Amino acid sequence: MLAASAALILSAGAFDPAAAASARPDAATVDFLARAHPQGKARVTAAVLDLDTASARPAVYGDDVLFDTASIVKVDILATALLQAQDAGHGLTAKERAQAEVMIEHSDNDAANALWRRIGLAPGLEAANKRLGLTSTKGGPGGKWGLTRTTAGDQIRLLRAVFGTGSAASPTGSTVLNEASRTYIRTLMSRIAGEQSWGVSAAAGSGWALKNGWLQRNTTGLWDVNSVGRITAGGHHYLVAVLTDGSPTMKDGVSLVERAARAAVTNAAAR
Template sequence: MLATALAALLAAGALDPVPAAAASGPSGSASTDFPASVRAGGKARVTAAVLDLDGTGREPALYGADTAYDTASIIKVDILATRLLQAHDSGHGLPAQERAQAEKMIQHSDNTAANALWRRIGLAPGLQAANKRLGLTSTTGGPDVRWGLTRTTASDQIRLLRAVFDTGAATGAGAKPALDDTSRAYIRTLMSGVADDQSWGVSAAAGSGWALKNGWLQRNTTGLWDINSVGRITTGGHHYLVAVLSDGNKSMKDGVALVERAARSAVSSTAVR
């Protein structure tokens, strides 16, 4: 899987260096430190955000500093949401070719399909216009064709997940969700059917079900890895939206292990609040 991931990223040009974006501002939710068993070593860092969809709170619980990270391939959910908004605005659904690209992009993390849809949405400006409607406030699109270098926060990823999974999500009081029911169901279906070799990540905290999208990217400036996972899980009779972002990992294997420890810890801590 590691060799395949490296080859795909090189083909997409996602490993080209760019300056790191500044950290995001406060999200409005207090952050809690991870226990020692989760904390990253070396240059690695990790942040998680969890929202209990069956709880009474509407702000996510935060673990670690809610600062900006590279998205890597988790941006593919945002790309698809953007394209679906655009298609709805035009009064037409996605054409067959774009549906095929969307399915490859989400379920197999196909970079060629992502490249095509990134251009179709109008690159970063198209993404950011859609994100205003989706409620994201701390996500900046990657430069030119390098969608994997989009910068985001765990809190913003929860906002995106709410737009997809939370039936009560809306952009304001009395407003309707930005995505219509058909678009939301389509994204949920694709995220529930990712390829077996990509079923790691927030699924480690799940009990009876999950839907997710993962991202992995080795930065050629440092040789270190960005490893991310976002999605909805079901455990203990509750549905949770979970976003775990990390960078500075020595290897993909180390990053996956860190993300999964963080997901399990964050969900269990949120469940007892």
């Protein structure tokens, strides 16, 4: 059953499982759960960071535990490839840029396979993530990038590395990805194919940039459905990550993600 833990306000790396287990749900979490997921056995966690406030602490609704990434990891793969290219003193090749564009805009798996190998599989991803500020994400085994495991908190950290500016870019105030790399990722995430424009965009009042992921598990037949990105709502800019698993259909998972995104942004805006 969905765990109704407290809405945790996390620092960039702080998470106390013991405290989370013992905490009682506060009003914001109770409201989030009622809006997003009144019934059912699927799990859902959402994290929101308001980029227009001085706080570097996202609000996390639900337990900030590990979920399969499915295709949201493609943002992380691209960030890793760009960071490695920066280290080598050059940009992506024309072929790599073509692969990156279809990987993000159309969620092309063949392109993801090629770039996953290019970055050195899970070890390459995890080495880059240490520099990007992620603390809990573990790359998938072998070629199975979709089975990378992550938390909503870590996805906010990744989004901050892409969309944040100045002190919002990382806990230390530094930007690991250079401006050209960050702009490139932002641009691709704002050009998602129309049929894939669901997800955190449901909470947007105007602009958005996102990446979604969906995966049906062979062992259970149930769906992992996730969405991460930057939205504009009520005049504020938010980073939003919604992770779910256990939905009986993809349609159910998409509906859960969108309800959770709306509820989490509504609660964050009311803080």
